[in-house]
Every structure is written in C-alpha cells, then in structure tokens.
Amino acid sequence: MNKRPRPFQKNNNEGSFPLSIEKLKQKIRDHLHDEADLTFKQLDVQNKKIVVFYISHLVDKTSLNESLLTPLIYGQEESTASNLINNLPLGNAKQQDKVEDVCNELISGSVGIYIENEKQVTTFILLKMHQRPIEKPERESIVIGPQTSFTESIDINLNVVRSNIHSTELVAEKFTIGERLPTEVRLVYLKSLANDEDVQTMRQRLNDLKVDDIEDSSVLAQYIEDSSLSVFPQFYLTERVDRFSYGVSKGKVGVLTDGSPEGIVAPSTFFSFFESTEDVYFRWNVATFFRMLRFIAMFISFIMTPVYVAVVTFHYEVLPTNLLVTLGESRSKVPFPPIMEVLFLELIIELLREAGARLPTKVGQTIGIVGGIVLGQAAVEAGLTSNVLIIVIAMSALASFTTPSYLMGSAIRVIRYPLIILAGMFGIIGVTFGLSLLIIHLLRISSLGRPYFLPVYPFVYKDLDNALFRLPFGVGNKRALSYRLKDDMRYKEKKSTKKKDIDDLEG
Template identity: 60%
Template sequence: MRKRPFSKDKDIKSFPTTIEQFKSILEKYLQNSTDISFTQYEVQGQKIAVFFIDYMVDKNLLDDKLLGTLLASKTDWDASSILNEVPLDGGKQHINLIELATTLLSGSVGVYVENEDQAVSFSISKLEKRPLGKAETESLVLGPQVSFTESLSTNLNVIRWRLGTHDLVTEKFIIGERGQSEVRLVYLKSLANDTDVQTMRQRLKDLVVDEVEDASVLSQYIEDNNSSLFPQYYLTELPDRLCYAVSKGRLGVLVDKSPTSIIAPSTFFSFFESTEDIYMRWNIGSFLRMLRFVAMFISFVVTPTYVACVTFHYEVIPTPLLASLGSSRAQVPFPPIIEAMLLELLIELLRESGARLPTKVGQTIGIVGGIVLGQAAVEAGLTSNVLIIVVASSSLASFTAPSYLMGSAIRVIRFPLILIAGLIGLIGVTLGLIFFFIHLIRMTSLGRPYLLPAYPVNWKDMDDSFFRLPFSLNNTRSTSFRPKDMNRYPKKKAKKKKDIDE
C-alpha cells in the first residue's frame, strides 16, 4: 500500500520538542504555506504555541474562548488542563505531529506547550457552505424538495432528522492519501444485511487513492464492474430517496464536499423508480413507472429498427406508410445508417451544448436550435421528416429515466445498435439486444444480481420494481436485498379501518 509522501521523512520527530523545532517541522509538513498563523505566547514562564490556517477558523471563538482562557489564567498549563479548562467542544489530544498538522486542514486550532509530550487541537472551523436548497437534477412535483449540500455535517443532520431513530449507524472513513475526504457509511442496524455492510466497509477500507473528488467518483472506484456503461450504484441528491432506501435495508454512502449520495446495492430497475411514485396514488404511480420502462425500450430500439427496415426489410412496413416514407426520402442522398447517425449526433450536440451554457441561454439553444436545424435539414434534403420524428421520439424517451446516468447510458447504446442495424438489419438489432441482456445478467451491484427480481426470478418483489401496490398490501420489504426484518407493519392492521363512532 502506498504511504503518504511525507510519512517517511526522517525530520519528522515525536513530542516533546521545542517551539522552534516544532514550528520548523510544521512549516515543512505544510510546504511553508503563507496561510499558517503561528503565534508564540509566554504565560507564567511557559512557552505556548497557537497555530491554525488563518481563513478556516472562527476568529471570535479563537479570541474569546481559547486565547482569553489561556492568557488570563495564572496556572501552569499542560495538555490535560487545556482540554479541561478551555470552554470549547471537540478538543483532542495528539502524540503524533503529522496527525496534529493534518487536523489544521479541516479548520482546527492547535495548541502546544513547550517540552510537553502531547499537543491539543480544537475544532472551531468556519467553512463556507451553501444552505439547503431545491434539487436541480432530480425534479419532483410531489414530495420534499430539499436536496443535499456540499457539507457532510448538514447532510447527516437532515438524514437524522428525517429518520429520527436510534437505530441509525454512521460509520466514518477517511479516504485519500494526499487530499483526504471524510466518508460516511449509513444504514439501519436492525435492517441492513450484514454481508452488504461488510462488503461495502471492506471496499472503503481497502481503497488507496490520492483523493476522492465526489461521490460519483467514489462510486466508480468501488463498483463491481467499472468497464460497463450501466451505473451500478444509484446517485441521488434527494435526502428522502436515500432515507427511503435505508429504511428498506439498503446502504447509503455520503462524501464530504459532495452534494450527492450513493445508494447500494442497486438493481437495473432501481434507476427507473422515483420517490414520486410513492407520493402519488398507487395506480398512477404504477402507470408512470411502467411508462418509463416502455420509454426505455422505445429509446433502445426505435431508431435502429427504422434503419434496419428502411435498409433491408421494406416488406415489414405497411404500404400506406411505405409510400409516405419513400416520398420523404426521395431527395436524401445518404443511406439510412449515415442519415440516422448524423441526426442522432446532432441531437446529442444540442443536448450537450444546452447543458453547458447558462440556464436561460441553454434552454433557448435547445429549443430554437432543434427547430431551426431540423427544418433546415429537411428543406436541404439531408434527412427525412419521418426520421426526425423517430429520433426526436427516441431522445424524449431517454429523458424519462429519473437517473441521469442511466439516461446517458441508454443514449450511448443507441449508436452501436444503429451501426449494426445498418449492416445486417433486424438480425443485428436482435443480436445487439441479446448481447446487452447477457451483459446485464452477468453484472452485480455490491455482489447482488443486477437484474433482480427479473433474474433470478423473484415474484414477491415484482411490485417493488415494475409497479406499485397499495400500502395496505405492500407490508413487506424487498427480499432481493435480504434485510434482517421483512415486515414493515402487520398486514391485518393495515387493512382494518374504523369509523370514528365505532
């Protein structure tokens, strides 16, 4: 395993040491940074050093609580007395210089009394963070609108508040050799499967990387198959979605400085579920969920099927439609495969440019650009009206997936399917779908089959994946994730209703 680049330096000494030696070691460890404030005080004949990163601490607490207490006292100070007398929470003792210096990077203040064998740090950080706001990437009509922020403490606060149970476990991990990030594994002790918890815990402990920039990056490090197009963990910025998953026996992973969280294990069908399905009536929620599956299939096959039929299989096209199709393609100089690839690429360019530009400009580019370019392409004879309708329908269908990662994977898969459809027709489309189906069968998420409950077949969990039952009938948790407690509430009591006069 790689070690931190400074950990083997021979100049690093243990306590005790003089103030001058300690300052030299601290400055060397922090690369002689000009951001370090290092001040030496003399109290009752003792030399005391107070050091911190200037812009990361609360100056009011520093002056009033820490320095006010240290400088006003007439007693001799040591590490234990400083912890007991200074009216600040979060005080820690350190016997290792590197450990002490590392705490400064998170907004702590260090205190060292010369020739003592320990030092003390207090966490009085003043870190900039944005307040809780509305979710941007996962929009909902019904249900809570609040989203996670980049502050881990704020995110944990929201989860604690929403779940409100003593059963919640939040295990802490520090990941990163050069840029360290705090990671929390969140689950309910009485529900989460021990095998899943141990697997995730081991993957987090064994991870040796320079830094973890975001939860989405961490998910790629710890997923089962990092060469697949399909995401294996659900990434969400909605606290209610994470809490709902945890209450079903699954695991959540939070990363400091990241506004998204990881839900594991996840199945292929999890990426087409929305918490809005729960907040709506069960029959409407079921309809919308099944609509997303239909949209996914449309996005997969409509454009490749069009290319295959127009290129090889005119006989499967109804005669009235064939006449209309022939007239619309009469002026097109390209074969269907080139025409479809160009139009799909144009749609992707519009989508990407709209996403990268400022919000108001991006919306204008997406709408106006699509209309103008589409109309101009038809009038110039570069494409047919029918193909524009097909490609637009396919693109719209891919946007119905609640997960942005799954929607992106579906859009990418269309290109090889179009290519093989233009080469060998409907046989190629069939072979391509079979290949992707076999790939999905072989995939796992945290060791669990990715296609649960379709493969292996689990009829009991179909209602949690393809449709939604009324709450009175859906009284058990999904068996696919093997939670410790299967029952959510007694089925008989859920069905029993009493009027007020009974």
C-alpha cells in the first residue's frame, strides 16, 4: 500500500539537521513560499543561539508571550538552553528532525524552537482558536429534548459526544484524509456493542479514500457510501448531538469531520430517515402516531401530484360526479394540459423554497408565505392553473416538510418529477411502473453493506418496533437484530417492569 504523501515533499537529505539558524530560516521560507506572516525571534541563552519561529496569524499571542517567550528570556541565568526548553509550561512538545515536518507543524498552529546546530526542532501547539459556540440546531428542530448542535471544531464535537456517552468503551479512531489538504476524521463507536464487520468496513473505506481534500461530512458521505449514483442518502447526516449519540449508543458507527458541523451515522436504513429523537422523548403511543404520520406524509408527498395528473388526463371515470363537475369548472379557463400545469406550479414551489432557504431568516419566512399566497392567487385569476391543483400542490409541499432528514426530503422532491412525467404520458399505469422501479431500487441498494430496506426486506418482524413504530420501554427490551450487535439485550424485561410501592418496601 502506498503511503499518503505529506503536504511538503522534499528530499530527506535536504531537510536534515544539524543546521545553522540562517540556513534553517532559508529552508523554512522556501518550504512556505515566503509566507508573509512567518516570524522569527532570535535569542541568546547561555552563549547558545536560539530561534523561535511561527506563523503569526495562527498562534495565540497571549500564550506565546506568557508561556514561551517570557520563560526563555527571564530564565536564562538559572538553566541551560536545553533545560529551559524542556521545562517550558507547555505539555504538547514534539521533536522534529526534518524541515518538512517542522513546516507541517507550523501551518497547524505550532511554534518551533531551535538551538543552533542541534539535531532536532521542538514544536509546541499554540493554535489560536476561532470557534463558534454550541448553539441550538436549526435544520433539525424538536420540541422536547436536548437543544445542542455540533460546531465546526472536531475537538468540541468529541467533547459533547463523550459528555453524552459516559463510557470507557467509547472509541474515537483518528484518520487523516486528503492528499493535498489533510483533514482530521474520527471514527466513533462503542467497542463492546458495535458490530466488528461494520467498524472494519467503515475503517477500510476511510483508509482507502484517496482525494485532494474533504470539504464537509456530506462530501465524505458521498465518497464512502455504497451507491453514489442513487438519489437516496445511505448515511444519516445530523447536526444534533443527541441524534448522533443515540445512534452510537444503539451500536451504529459514527464519523466526525474537522470543520464540519454534522456527523455521519451508519449503517442507516430507509426507515431511519423518518425517525426522530422525539420518538424517544414522547410517550410510546404518541411517538408511534407521529412516526406513522411521517410515513403517510412521505407517500402523499411524492404520489399526490402524479395521481392528479393521471386522473385528470386519462381517468376521469374514477372521480365522483360532484367532484368531477367542480374540477371541470376549475379547469375550464386553463389553456394548458394537466402535466404542464403541475410542472409549472411545482417549479414555483421549488423557487419559493430555495429563495426562502437562501435569504436571511426573517426575510425568507416572509417571502415563503407572502410569495405563495400572492403567486397562487394570481395564477388562478390569470387562468394559468386551477383552484383544485393549488390545494393538491400545497398538501404535497406540506407533507414533504414532515421528514426529519433534509436529505431524504430533497430526494422525495426529486422523485416526484419523473412520476409526474410518467403519469402525464401513461396515466396510472405509468405511476405504477414508476413506483415499481422505485421499490426495486430501494431493495437493491445498501448502507455499509446492510440492506437498505431492513427490516421489511429481508423481513425481520422483531425489528419492526425499531422502524415502523415504538413499543413501551418495558416491552422493547432487545436491540435491532438486523445489525448483529455484540449484545442484543438492552435490559432484563422482568426487572424493568417490576414495580413496588411503599407498602411493599416496608413489608
């Protein structure tokens, strides 16, 4: 296996020590292409020449002055140069014996210290941190439960995950991905629970990935997912810490990427994208109702407008007479065929949705509400569309918003267009053909090697409570069998359901 090249590739003989200070300065400038903020500070300690060097916009100036420069300057009479460096109040020292490795540390926010003609450079990490504070999730809103989201700092993200999962079994393996712009990636899982095959598969995909850089977790997911050509996401991406921690605690593997405010949870099934952490926080019967409502809304979202096109174009006979009269009156002034009418309104809805998402929050909400009302009313009065279709499109759009995952909601929106075209060409037969192809596709794809349509196909009836509905905590005492975890039992059912009152305790 070929090793991944470092950002700076130089001949080892050219970057070897010992060097004079002037020679070291020149080599570092050459490696960093005369970086404008590269700073050198030269000191004389016990007749030894010492140079401190760093990139000024990357390091914390306060820590640099208090913990490094001040002890070097004012501790000269008490110790030798080597002892001074070894006794600095910084606990992250590294010894580097190649100039290219020193430069890699500098661009990561480290400070280098070199004693002239020594064989190594000592580096200390003093990175200036510009971090966004932990805030409330914006895209995955819930009413009940923790309101904590990931940030762009992988250290903070690991911190909050560990605060949610208090276990020594939690593993966070480190990977560096990116040939040209290396990015830190962490593979997170519970050692005592996660399936070894899932962990090894994800580990292998991360190790085998050879790309220039990774911009975000969503980009990484597209590189390592099973079927990159599918419109459906195969890994669940979440900005919620509790959703990520919940997946890991259930035996799944998670992936965190430095610079990304989202985590990856795998393997994920089609039904995982309709689950919400609120399903755990609500009572089981209420949670089951809401989950069923999401599945119904999903079906309405991508089937309602194609069925409208098919019925109005080919199958008037399936409508009741009263509804048929109302529909005929509504469409009497519309000069376009139903398929053109539907595509026109769907395009308007998509434009309003994108405009609302890209504009500032307050303006976006106004544009979405006012724009929808004004354009819809104007389209009806101008005879471009019918009142009935406005209702159908509105219900379809509202149903698409109930999906907890934005990626799955976007996939459903895309699927709707081929179904509309098939409905306009072949009627209900076209819709049925399109749905058949869709189901076949869902049965063929996988997530981290696991069937995407589990537990429906292959059918595992004991896992239906983890996908389609939720059982009371005293009943559902087993983890999902489909994932073949190391421990199937969550708790002992008899002990969890046994209840005592104060009289029993006194007796």
